[in-house]
Amino acid sequence: MSDIVAGGHSPGSISALYRHARYVIGENKVTGFAFGMFLLIVLAAVLGPLVVPYDPLASDTTAALKPPSGSHWFGTDQLGRDVFSRVVVATRLDFFIAVASVALVFLMGGLAGVAAGFFGGWTDRIVGRIADTIMAFPLFVLAMGIVAALGNTVQNIIIATAIVNFPLYARVARAEANVRREAGFVQAARLSGNSEFRIVLGQVLPNIMPIMIVQMSLTMGYAILNAAGLSFIGLGVRPPTAEWGIMVAEGSAFMVSGEWWIAFFPGLALMVAVFCFNLLGDGLRDIVDPQRRT
Amino acid sequence: MLSMIVKRALIAVPSLIGVVIVTFLLTRALPGDPAAYFAGPAATKEAIDQIRVKLGLDQPLIVQFGRYVKDLAKGDLGSSLTTGQPVGQEIRTRLPASAELTLLGLTVSMLIAVPLGIAAATHPGSLIDHACRVVATAGVSLPVFFTGLILVYVFYYLLGWAPAPLGRLDVFLSPPPFVTGFYLLDSLFAGDLALFWAALKQLILPALTLGIFSLAPIARMTRASMLAVLASDFVRTARASGLTPYTIIVTYAFRNAMIPVVTTLGMVFSFLLGANVLVEKVFAWPGIGSFAVDALIASDFAPLQGFVLTMAVMYTALNLIIDILYGLIDPRVRLEA
8 A cells, every 4th residue: 555655646756756766877877878878869869860971772882782891880781872871860760660659559558458447347348358369369470460451551560569569558557557446546536526537547547657657668679679570571661761670681681691781780779779678668667666676 | 177178278269259350350451442452453343343252342241250250160261362372271381380490499498598597596696697687688689580690690601500591401302201290300200310400400590599589588587486486485494304405496496486487488479479470581481470471572461361360379279288287287276276
């Protein structure tokens, strides 16, 4: 019960959270590092196209398949495009896909889960059944099916990634909303004449936000991997667009002939981004929910 | 025990119904006219109409669903547009390739992850504990297709130890006579050791890729549950009774620690079956994953639908087996049922 009370809004909680956050980041160098990497990724996503040395789409057949050098840091691909510029520019698209799909699944899964946990009964049964049905599929396979059925676009990759993550969000939100059903602040709000709908959105949802935000940062990495995997097999993003998954796919044919840099650098970028999101998610969880620290 | 199995099998039924409904709805969600989609881009108007009637698309949705279920019951998954072959037959011939790869990948990862997790739990704070943590965090961050490509570059291009990543056997060799469809087993049955060796060489890199991919969750779970078990009363009692550390860890702690690990296998399979598709693409492996990818590229929907359905049914069956195994390992589950 005590942790539920602590989860409520009180004037000191924000500054206490800030102090706790500073403590965790200072204490855990890895989280601080991950946060720095995260800022770098955001910077690359925002400024990337403005600062890269070459046009990511401009081909130059005279400079095709050149290994990394001073003028082309990550080498050039089979069409002579600069791999470094393409990797940096791709950050925006990959980051956008991850953020958009996570935001979408938060809206769908989070709201459905909160409603299921708070109202129980039929709402709970329907949400639970939907989540179970999604979980009956291997997730990546279901995502393939959804993108193939809805049409081969970036927008549908975002939708598919959101749908396969739905059960995870719905379950966390349901469990968290369920324990707050009869919490003191909910009863107070009810006694003050708030409607149930208003209590869900105004009281319960804000109180489970910290846990949902942790969930979002933990699934960001998976969202990027999922999207890159889909574009690796030719779904969603089309050439010549710069995107990490498709760049690895384009470079994979050259791996057996020794031109490793075409696939290596986008793959590395993908790995670093996912690694950073996972570390950040773990760090955020330590801040919000210290008991679950492993 | 039997009643537990039956009860658990009954729980799988709604999942299967859900799976069939979803795969049916995926076809209906096709943008535009499904008949035009199934007919392919070059079809004439008459051909499209013909297909519409043939597929029963002029009927109400519920009738179409009934027809779909009836075809499924007969094992009919439709025909591929590009090859004209029945999808069900194609999946059956390709399934052993995928199953052999996935199972070997899982074996590789269990052989590495379980001892690693146990060593990390029995020596907390040691170098091996840190190694386990790094593996667990790095493992989930590695895109599986990227790992595969790196392995190909290192072991095929640089070192020349592995054969070219082109399928299950060298093109000059012919596959062993069909018994199980697993080349490793079939070549042994045929007594052909050279063929066994050739098949194993092709398998090692893709299986290793899948193994590295599923290493992280298994190692993390083994470590966590082993730590919990080692801190429990019965282990303390065993220690106090003067049993050797080996007996305590192997006989007492290990069996109990494996219970949560078996439960995680369900999740691991969900990831493995998905990763399988990507690994098959990297290694040109002639399994059902690459079948689905080829169908995707050709916008050929029936094979893809059959593939999604097969995967989901297999996954549900695997979860059922895992739950039954769980009951076998842990008698308490049986009592609750």
